[in-house]
Amino acid sequence: MKLITHNMLTSKSLKGVNVGFPLKICATEVKEVAVDFNPEFVTRMIPKLDWDALCQAAESLGCLNDLPRSVNPNHENDEEFLKKAHHVLLEVEVIEGELVCPETGRKFPVNEGIPNMLLNEDEV
Amino acid sequence: MWTTPHTFTPLFLSECTRMIEIQSQMTERALELLALQEDVPCFILDIGCGSGLSGQTLEESGHFWIGVDISSAMLSVALEREVEGDMMLGDMGQGMCFRAGSFDGAISISALQWLCNADKTSHSPPKRLFKFFSTLYSCLSRGSRAVFQFYPENSEQIELITQQAMKAGFTGGLVVDYPNSTKAKKMFLVLFTGGHQKLPKALGTEEQQNTGTDHIPYSDKRERMKQIRGKAPKKSRDWILEKKERRRRQGRNVRPDTKYTGRKRSGKF
Numbered sequence: 605m606k607l608i609t610h611n612m613l614t615s616k617s618l619k620g621v622n623v624g625f626p627l628k629i630c631a632t633e634v635k636e637v638a639v640d641f642n643p644e645f646v647t648r649m650i651p652k653l654d655w656d657a658l659c660q661a662a663e664s665l666g667c668l669n670d671l672p673r674s675v676n677p678n679h680e681n682d683e684e685f686l687k688k689a690h691h692v693l694l695e696v697e698v699i700e701g702e703l704v705c706p707e708t709g710r711k712f713p714v715n716e717g718i719p720n721m722l723l724n725e726d727e728v
Numbered sequence: 729m730w731t732t733p734h735t736f737t738p739l740f741l742s743e744c745t746r747m748i749e750i751q752s753q754m755t756e757r758a759l760e761l762l763a764l765q766e767d768v769p770c771f772i773l774d775i776g777c778g779s780g781l782s783g784q785t786l787e788e789s790g791h792f793w794i795g796v797d798i799s800s801a802m803l804s805v806a807l808e809r810e811v812e813g814d815m816m817l818g819d820m821g822q823g824m825c826f827r828a829g830s831f832d833g834a835i836s837i838s839a840l841q842w843l844c845n846a847d848k849t850s851h852s853p854p855k856r857l858f859k860f861f862s863t864l865y866s867c868l869s870r871g872s873r874a875v876f877q878f879y880p881e882n883s884e885q886i887e888l889i890t891q892q893a894m895k896a897g898f899t900g901g902l903v904v905d906y907p908n909s910t911k912a913k914k915m916f917l918v919l920f921t922g923g924h925q926k927l928p929k930a931l932g933t934e935e936q937q938n939t940g941t942d943h944i945p946y947s948d949k950r951e952r953m954k955q956i957r958g959k960a961p962k963k964s965r966d967w968i969l970e971k972k973e974r975r976r977r978q979g980r981n982v983r984p985d986t987k988y989t990g991r992k993r994s995g996k997f
Contacts (some may be wrong), residue, residue, distance in 0.1 A: 608796055609814040612830040617823035617863070625827060637813075645769040645792060652771075652830060652869075694792075718803055721796075721818040721825060725848070728823050 605719050607661050610652050615705035626657035632703035640693040646680045660705040662692045755785035758835040758875040761918050761928050770832035776839020780806030783813045821856030826867035833872045840878035844885045861896035871922035883979045899924050906932035965990030
């Protein structure tokens with residue numbers, strides 16, 4: 605699971621959850637992969653992201669490095685910034701671990717990079 | 729023609745070359761119906777992504793995708809295929825659990841019909857369909873579309889699905905490619921989030937209406953047949969009854985014929 609996905613994922617299908625975001629990441633295995641840099645894609649995604657949640661997630665995985673805590677308004681032209689964002693969004697993957705709902709504490713296991721978001725009948 | 733996919737195991741389904749070809753053609757058509765901006769890399773949701781066949785077609789078109797599927801066996805095949813998209817195990821009927829406005833579009837190949845079955849006694853298909861469509865609506869960005877290629881068992885299923893989609897706020901409708909060909913016929917539910925829009929044109933049909941004979945796919949032949957048969961004068965009761973019969977053959981939901989069908993109405997109508 606890449607951090608771009610984590611930035612969109614919530615637990616709000618759970619009964620009683622209002623926001624369910626961001627999910628806390630407890631990772632036991634993290635992998636870094638190489639993905640082709642597409643500045644246009646990164647630029648388009650930035651307005652959709654919850655930047656604080658992204659930084660928080662990156663920090664918890666130890667890959668925050670020098671990613672700025674706030675988004676530069678002129679980011680489309682800042683290639684260095686886009687490359688850092690690209691790395692954090694697409695090149696860091698949680699392979700094994702758990703995602704935890706911030707409101708209920710319910711854990712969603714992650715195996716082979718795939719989060720299991722299936723709910724039990726009584727949770728829907 | 730794929731009418732009973734559950735008689736095949738997931739692995740056979742994904743490895744059969746012809747199926748692969750069909751799935752990728754359907755994905756390309758769904759992408760076309762999604763009407764994304766040309767040459768812009770988008771963020772797409774693939775609902776019922778299965779073994780990643782549709783996802784790979786999305787990747788080839790330069791998009792990044794997130795896939796959801798209920799079968800871990802299918803997702804394992806996708807992992808072996810080394811797809812680039814991110815996938816998760818999830819049940820569409822439990823809701824799409826993403827933040828509002830996340831996606832530029834959504835596609836689904838051969839998955840939607842599964843929501844019409846009540847697999848457990850506690851399941852209510854209309855409720856699950858509504859949960860699915862309403863959560864999908866909110867996680868799509870305004871103005872984007874969702875395109876579903878699916879295999880409805882009958883017109884009741886089409887009605888059920890479209891009803892719940894409209895209830896959830898979507899507009900749109902069914903695009904039926906090659907409606908006259910049993911083999912090539914494909915159904916696509918095209919849903920809009922940005923308010924009413926014109927439905928894209930279906931493939932393999934020159935006009936909206938059939939002439940009444942099922943086996944004529946091309947317009948020239950159709951024109952000749954029309955002249956030979958001699959159509960009923962437009963808007964007469966006979967014309968209306970013929971048209972309704974044609975629409976029933978297309979699998980549409982048509983009101984029964986009664987003594988009121990085609991009756992003379994006063995000038996107010």
